[in-house]
Amino acid sequence: MLVDAVVVQTGDQTNVGQPPGELTGYYLIRVFASPISKLLFWQPLLNTLVTSGGVTVLSLALGGALAWLVVRTDMPGKKWLATALVVPYMLPSWTFALAWLTLFKNRTIAGQPGFLEALGFNPPNWVAYGTVPIIVTLGIHYFPFAFLLFGNALRRFDSQLEESARVLGSRGWTTTRRIVVPLMLPAVMSAVLLTFSRMLGTFGTPYILGLPINYNLLSTSLYQSFRGGGRGVMAALSGVIILVGILFVVADTWLLREQKRFVTVGSKGAMDRRKRLGGLRYPALAAATLVFVISVVVPIVALLLSTLMRVQGQFTPSNFTFDFWIGDKIPAFVGYPQGLLRGRELLNATWNSLRIVGLAAIACSLLGLLVGYVVVRLQGSRLSVFLRQVSFLPYLVPGIAFAAAYLSLFAVRRGPIPALYGTMALLILILTINYLPFASRAGIAAMMQLGREPEEAAQISGARWGRRISRIVLPIQKGALATGVILPFIAGLKELSIVVMLATPGTDVLTTLSVRLIGYGYTQLANAAVLVIAAVSFAVTYLAQRLTGSSLASGLGGG
Amino acid sequence: MPEIALRGLTKIYPGGMLAVDDLSLTVPDATFMCLLGASGCGKTTTLRMIAGLEQPTAGEIVVGGRVLDAVARSQYVPAEERGMGLVFQSYALWPHLTVRQNVEFGLTQRKMPRGERRARVDEMLRLLHISEVAERYPAQLSGGQQQRVALARMLAVSPQVLLLDEPLSNLDARLRLEMRAELKRIHQELGTTIVFVTHDQLEAMTLGTLVAVMDAGRVQQIGGPMDIYRRPANRFVAEFVGSPPINAVPLDGHELGASLAAYVAERWPALAGEVASVAFRPEALRFGSSNGQAAWSAPAELEAVLPTGATWIVSARILGQPLFGLTFAEPPAAERPETVCSVLSSDLHLFAADGSRVEPTAEQTRVPAPVHA
Numbered sequence: 001m002l003v004d005a006v007v008v009q010t011g012d013q014t015n016v017g018q019p020p021g022e023l024t025g026y027y028l029i030r031v032f033a034s035p036i037s038k039l040l041f042w043q044p045l046l047n048t049l050v051t052s053g054g055v056t057v058l059s060l061a062l063g064g065a066l067a068w069l070v071v072r073t074d075m076p077g078k079k080w081l082a083t084a085l086v087v088p089y090m091l092p093s094w095t096f097a098l099a100w101l102t103l104f105k106n107r108t109i110a111g112q113p114g115f116l117e118a119l120g121f122n123p124p125n126w127v128a129y130g131t132v133p134i135i136v137t138l139g140i141h142y143f144p145f146a147f148l149l150f151g152n153a154l155r156r157f158d159s160q161l162e163e164s165a166r167v168l169g170s171r172g173w174t175t176t177r178r179i180v181v182p183l184m185l186p187a188v189m190s191a192v193l194l195t196f197s198r199m200l201g202t203f204g205t206p207y208i209l210g211l212p213i214n215y216n217l218l219s220t221s222l223y224q225s226f227r228g229g230g231r232g233v234m235a236a237l238s239g240v241i242i243l244v245g246i247l248f249v250v251a252d253t254w255l256l257r258e259q260k261r262f263v264t265v266g267s268k269g270a271m272d273r274r275k276r277l278g279g280l281r282y283p284a285l286a287a288a289t290l291v292f293v294i295s296v297v298v299p300i301v302a303l304l305l306s307t308l309m310r311v312q313g314q315f316t317p318s319n320f321t322f323d324f325w326i327g328d329k330i331p332a333f334v335g336y337p338q339g340l341l342r343g344r345e346l347l348n349a350t351w352n353s354l355r356i357v358g359l360a361a362i363a364c365s366l367l368g369l370l371v372g373y374v375v376v377r378l379q380g381s382r383l384s385v386f387l388r389q390v391s392f393l394p395y396l397v398p399g400i401a402f403a404a405a406y407l408s409l410f411a412v413r414r415g416p417i418p419a420l421y422g423t424m425a426l427l428i429l430i431l432t433i434n435y436l437p438f439a440s441r442a443g444i445a446a447m448m449q450l451g452r453e454p455e456e457a458a459q460i461s462g463a464r465w466g467r468r469i470s471r472i473v474l475p476i477q478k479g480a481l482a483t484g485v486i487l488p489f490i491a492g493l494k495e496l497s498i499v500v501m502l503a504t505p506g507t508d509v510l511t512t513l514s515v516r517l518i519g520y521g522y523t524q525l526a527n528a529a530v531l532v533i534a535a536v537s538f539a540v541t542y543l544a545q546r547l548t549g550s551s552l553a554s555g556l557g558g559g
Numbered sequence: 560m561p562e563i564a565l566r567g568l569t570k571i572y573p574g575g576m577l578a579v580d581d582l583s584l585t586v587p588d589a590t591f592m593c594l595l596g597a598s599g600c601g602k603t604t605t606l607r608m609i610a611g612l613e614q615p616t617a618g619e620i621v622v623g624g625r626v627l628d629a630v631a632r633s634q635y636v637p638a639e640e641r642g643m644g645l646v647f648q649s650y651a652l653w654p655h656l657t658v659r660q661n662v663e664f665g666l667t668q669r670k671m672p673r674g675e676r677r678a679r680v681d682e683m684l685r686l687l688h689i690s691e692v693a694e695r696y697p698a699q700l701s702g703g704q705q706q707r708v709a710l711a712r713m714l715a716v717s718p719q720v721l722l723l724d725e726p727l728s729n730l731d732a733r734l735r736l737e738m739r740a741e742l743k744r745i746h747q748e749l750g751t752t753i754v755f756v757t758h759d760q761l762e763a764m765t766l767g768t769l770v771a772v773m774d775a776g777r778v779q780q781i782g783g784p785m786d787i788y789r790r791p792a793n794r795f796v797a798e799f800v801g802s803p804p805i806n807a808v809p810l811d812g813h814e815l816g817a818s819l820a821a822y823v824a825e826r827w828p829a830l831a832g833e834v835a836s837v838a839f840r841p842e843a844l845r846f847g848s849s850n851g852q853a854a855w856s857a858p859a860e861l862e863a864v865l866p867t868g869a870t871w872i873v874s875a876r877i878l879g880q881p882l883f884g885l886t887f888a889e890p891p892a893a894e895r896p897e898t899v900c901s902v903l904s905s906d907l908h909l910f911a912a913d914g915s916r917v918e919p920t921a922e923q924t925r926v927p928a929p930v931h932a
Contacts, residue, residue: 158649158651160647160649160651161651161653163610163612163638163645163647163651164645164647164651164653164712165653165664166611166612166637166638166639167610167611167612167638167639167641167643167644167645167713168639168664168665168668168712168713168716169639169640169642169665169668169669169716170639170664170665170668171639174668178664179653182655183653183654183655
């Protein structure tokens with residue numbers, strides 16, 4: 001793909017002044033050092049770094065504080081909050097962006113007014129669009145990462161390590177500074193890495209909240225070059241996103257080179273001491289509940305209300321309607337002239353989503369377990385080491401850059417592989433590859449726990465490899481297998497940055513449908529579509545947790 | 560070196576679990592005290608209360624005349640001000656610090672000058688034979704070395720009281736034996752008062768100058784190790800201490816019980832109504848013809864002989880019941896499976912229905928009882 005950045009693309013001959021296929025610096029110059037490069041690259045890069053940093057700080061602060069409250073204090077309602085505070089992650093990330101627009105939209109963009117505007121306030125641009133709302137909305141989407149990672153680390157933290165320090169005369173703050181903080185560092189770094197790399201590739205939110213004031217991140221800039229047909233520019237931008245990702249991982253490994261050594265050391269935690277909050281117990285509960293309300297209840301209620309109103313923000317009985325869900329015909333909505341639940345589009349998109357994502361998830365889970373099997377059985381071999389390291393790849397390649405790469409790879413026929421662009425197969429293939437690393441990590445962990453003995457016992461009883469796999473390994477690992485299907489499935493349902501590049505009208509999925517509706521400016525329908533995605537995602541997660549007894553937390557497994 | 564006094568110590572965990580129940584115990588100065596009991600008997604909770612990591616629900620802890628806990632007067636000295644040493648079963652070494660830094664930590668807390676600190680750490684590393692791994696991290700050490708580091712870390716601050724929570728149970732058999740000898744050496748060298756928690760009765764017997772056997776949050780018996788072995792205060796202690804375990808026989812329900820009951824009635828007629836069960840150590844069970852002394856005897860059938868090297872464990876069926884014997888000479892074995900066994904009357908432990916020991920006085924004993932063949 002990177003070759004595209006330095007080779008003249010079809011259609012650009014006149015601009016470049018060279019025939020297609022020849023080597024050129026045109027795209028690189030255009031991106032990095034031309035009059036428009038500020039607009040195309042430097043400003044988006046700056047914006048990306050600012051928002052990524054902001055989101056990382058916000059979500060770590062929120063997630064860290066909440067994890068401490070839930071794990072290490074005697075706050076009431078902890079059990080409920082432990083589940084409730086993960087819900088924001090189950091919603092598609094741009095749910096919050098749409099909810100934000102529904103509430104704070106102003107006259108900068110045409111279309112229906114926001115709630116606040118309708119109530120007579122006019123939010124300034126910096127509240128309605130750009131840096132601040134992107135940081136806030138993504139911060140409340142991503143804080144569950146930090147919450148889960150910190151929570152797990154705190155739960156696993158052997159309280160005897162603290163007690164040893166206390167017995168030796170070290171007081172509260174010294175113990176925290178010299179013992180607890182250094183040992184929590186790996187979890188902090190994992191959370192930073194996970195959040196930051198997600199931010200590099202995130203698309204939906206900056207698209208919704210940035211576009212109205214031409215505020216671009218690298219991802220949206222990439223998307224616009226893609227829409228404008230600028231393949232060379234797209235390649236250059238993907239390269240930069242990947243490079244930033246790599247730099248970040250390298251920095252992370254460098255910072256952790258000392259700490260990694262002790263991550264594996266662990267022992268059973270003793271009866272853990274919980275901090276007594278005393279009179280602050282209920283204020284703490286109120287604060288934690290407030291985070292839940294702001295991050296889950298407010299956006300969903302705002303979106304739901306908006307889908308029931310003809311004119312946004314006008315709270316009169318005659319203004320409420322179910323037309324946008326079940327109406328036969330909605331006047332003036334040309335692109336999608338009926339209620340969301342009527343007509344075939346939603347049904348098609350749902351079916352496509354379930355089919356594509358489902359197949360990818362199953363493939364992913366099986367391959368992941370196989371990778372785990374190979375890694376564990378061939379421990380110490382080069383293949384094992386290689387596969388283990390490849391499982392870090394998702395950090396290196398954010399989804400949108402990944403999709404761009406595959407787009408240029410498979411858009412035309414290559415050898416025996418036909419042109420895949422616009423086919424379902426391409427979507428399944430790329431989703432599988434994108435989530436495979438996560439599935440591999442889960443697979444490695446599961447196989448590590450199983451060990452070799454059960455299989456060796458079967459071998460001694462005379463079972464051949466195929467039989468051992470089908471009769472021993474797979475049945476024992478069916479729980480891990482189910483978790484391995486469900487996690488990519490949920491992630492895939494909400495996936496936007498990849499599918500927005502690859503889906504065509506023939507392979508419309510739920511997420512692309514909702515982006516299309518946003519594009520038309522049909523607020524109510526777009527919001528309704530996002531609610532449908534949220535409902536499906538939530539239902540699947542809930543079912544999965546009930547059926548397998550696993551939790552999202554264990555699936556993230558230290559990220 | 561201080562004496563530790565626990566008075567009426569009680570701990571009820573939130574949720575109502577009674578872990579320690581009105582426990583009173585005095586650990587004399589410079590004693591090596593072993594708290595022995597099965598898991599869940601409250602021994603670790605007791606240790607953690609002494610360390611100040613748990614607050615008692617009721618009772619007092621006084622160490623060397625200083626009141627550390629007095630629930631009635633709401634007195635509580637936090638762990639960091641007690642100046643004790645505590646070694647956990649998992650060692651709880653700080654994985655991000657080197658061996659030297661681990662050992663140095665407590666000295667830094669006490670604001671010891673740098674040069675002095677270094678000398679003290681070196682001394683400790685030498686004492687525990689870990690000088691050569693000083694710059695390594697805990698993950699790079701073997702289990703035995705980690706154990707020594709944990710001990711060095713606590714000994715460095717010269718604690719008046721050293722608390723050990725099953726510190727040897729993660730070691731292999733040989734290392735465990737070595738460390739036991741080492742602990743005894745350190746105890747003799749430093750004269751520290753040590754409280755050692757273990758579920759391993761052999762460990763308690765070999766290490767302790769005093770052993771306290773605990774069950775259900777209470778102390779069942781305190782005494783020297785041989786005292787506890789020879790004169791268990793109740794049936795629980797008798798059955799808990801000793802390996803292979805003591806043979807305990809209730810005096811009803813089967814032929815063996817009836818035979819022992821008859822013997823007890825004959826020898827101690829005054830106690831016949833009181834005694835509900837009888838127990839004897841495997842080594843008290845003798846096979847072959849009885850030697851004419853006052854003894855209970857019965858026909859025995861040898862089922863299996865398990866040589867351990869120095870001794871033989873004999874699994875026998877006596878009047879229908881399976882019992883264990885332990886001999887120091889090779890038993891008659893398979894060619895003569897039918898034999899006679901006997902137990903000296905002085906080797907019989909008598910227990911009442913509530914499990915407490917019944918000690919016959921000289922007047923209650925009728926001598927000599929006729930010998931059954």
